[in-house]
Amino acid sequence: MPTAVTSTTDVLNYAHSLLTSHRELLTNVRNSQRAHRRQLRAIATAPNDLVNFPIIDSPAPSPLPSPPSSPQLAHRTRPQRPDLPPAKRARVARYANYVPEEETIRNDYSQRYVDSGEWPQxxxxxxxxxxxxxxxxxxxxxxxxxxxxxDAHATPPFFLPFSHLSSLHPQKFDVILLDPPFSSSFSWDDLQALPVPSLAADPSFVFMWVGSGAGEGLERGREVLAKWGYRRCEDVVWVKTNNTTNRGPGTDPPTTSLLTRTKQHCLMGIRGTVRRSTDSWFVHCNVDTDVIIWEGDPADPMRKPPEMYTLIENFCLGTRRLELFGRARSSLRRGWGSMRGLRRVMAVHSWNKDAWEEATRHLASLAGGKAVVPNSQEIDALRPKSPMRPGNSGVSGGVGVGVGISGGVGVGSAGVGMNAGNMNADPNMNMQLSRRPPSQNQMMVSPMMGMGMPMDMGMGMGNMMGMGMGNMGMMGMGNMGVMGIGDMPGRYIPMGRGW
Structure with missing residues (x-):
């Protein structure tokens, strides 16, 4: 091991030089002490307490540098560990006290931020x-x-001065993205006064940037959404990085918040009724996450992440998209219209009502009459679906038997049941039931379980709808035939099971 021997020799030489320098320093100190004591003794009234103070002891002589002995070499060449990765095997061979099973590496990102100013993200x-x-x-x-x-189902981009916002009426948009330019001349009241409700389709979505959360943005943003007729349903967060803008510790802009603000919030509001399990023609859920990590644009510090456009396009399949307060350099995007606070815009991308309507009608003809991005079988097979709770079996069949106290028996034919657990798991079930024919809806809302019934109808058989509730039996509904005697009251006892 020539490398290990050479390295050990260099370390010993360096240690020997340090000890030699230390010995020379102590020698100079002792000589200085002797000289000062001779001067003290020459004084008429010599301070005996200082004169009798002991001199610093001389250290033991430093050992001369020598190559490692055979035991040391044997220690450094202890048996290898083939089960370890190469880096750990090298540490085992080099360090005597290294135990690979006890090695733990922890990244202290908070301390790194203190020392270097780098944000953990x-x-x-x-x-x-x-x-x-x-x-x-x-x-x-x-x-x-x-x-x-x-990209294949997108209208040409257009710009329009913000002062011409009213000229968009009566056009409707599926998505509206806002980045309000709050200042001394534009407040939350000015934002709330915008004609967003008249531009929004039903259903539609609004994505609105409301700041870092240090001020009143989150609260006022929710109020504005409610005034516009939207319900807040999500919150997208942009987490900033400072890989290229870090200027060292203590150089972050001062804020009045308790923590260093490194994020921005975008509230998402929904208008109308959209259900993830039945309206896949309009929304695709779970394709993206609600966290965006991006450095920012040094040339435009107010610019928001370009990934926000992609997130919206992946989620909402509507092709009518509008951005209010767009940026001059970055808002030109196919499928989007942008309202800018400029009096003049590029003529080649200026708003043309007839051309935009024609492009929208053409896209709607490709998607069965709706202004949406058409879905494909492969996309539908790959996209994440609505989660199903374990144990919910959806639709089930069932058979019920009615038994009277006086011995009467009523038998219902096999019917269709709905698993009650699945109804609780899927809040959209009420909507699905409401779309059934009126005769079926009437039966579904008339359950009879353990109810007293007059049993003077003789003997009969009828049809019965069953509702399966796991393994707990059934609720009989609809027309049930029973057999009774006299005026004895009867009771329907559930004896079926839902599958």
Missing amino acids: NRVLGAEPSRRFEEYPKQQRLLGLKKESV
């Missing part, structure tokens, strides 16, 4: 959209297919 791996799903080929394929579909 700088260390998030795969934050870029191009690398986010490298280990998930199906998700990567889904995003690729959706991008191709969105």
Whole structure:
């Protein structure tokens, strides 16, 4: 092991030089002490307490540098550990006290921020959209297919001065994105006065940036959404990084908040009724996450992440998209209209009502009459579906038997039951039931379980709708035939099971 021997020799030489320098320093100190004591003795009244103070003891002589002995070499060449990765095997061979089973590496990102000014989110791996799903080929394929579909079914981009906002009426938009330019001349009251309700379709979505959360943005943003007739349903967060803008510890802009603000909030509101399990023609849920990690634009500090456009397009399939207060350099995007606070815009992308309506009608003809991005079988197979709770079986069949106290028997034919657990798990079940024919709805809302019945109808048989409730039996509903005697009251006893 020539490398290990050479390294050990260098360390010993360095240690010997340090000891030699230390010995020379002590020698100079002792000589200085002797000289001062001779001067003290020359004084007429010598301070005996100082004269009798002991001199610093001389250290033992430093050992001469020598190559490591055979035991040391044997210690450094202890048996290898083939079960360890190469880095740990090297540490085992080099360090005598190294125990690989006890090694623990902890990244103290808070302390790193204190020492270097780097925000912890700088260390998030795969934050870029191009690398986010490298280990998930199906998700990567889904995003690729959706991008191709969105690009192929997009209207030409247009710009329009903000002063001409009223000229968009009576057009309706499926998505409205806002980045309000709050200042001394534009307040929350000015934002609330915008004619957003008249521009919004039903159903539609609003995405509104409301700031870092240090002020009243989150509260006022919810109030504005409610005034416009929207319900807040999500909150998208942009987490900023400072890989390229870090200027060292203590250089973050001063704020009045308790914590360092490194994020921005975008409230998402919904108008109308949209259900994830039945309205896949309009929304695709779970395709993206609600966290965006992006450095920001040094040339435009107020610019928001471009990934927000992709998130909206992946989620809402509506092709009528409008952005209010768009940026001059970055808002030109196919499928989007942008309202800017400029008096003049580029003529080639200015608003043309007839051309936009024609493009919208053409896209609607490709999607069966609706202004949406058409879905494909492959996209539908890859996209995440609504979660189903375990033990819910959906639709089930059942058979019920009615037994009278006086011995009468009523038998209902096998019917269709709905698992009650599934109804609790899926809040959209009420909507699905409301779409049934009126005769079926009437039967579904007339359950009879353990109810007293007059049994003077003789003997009969009828049809029965059953509702399965796991393994707890059934509720009989509808027309049930029973057999009774006289005026004896009867009771329907559930004896079936739902499958």
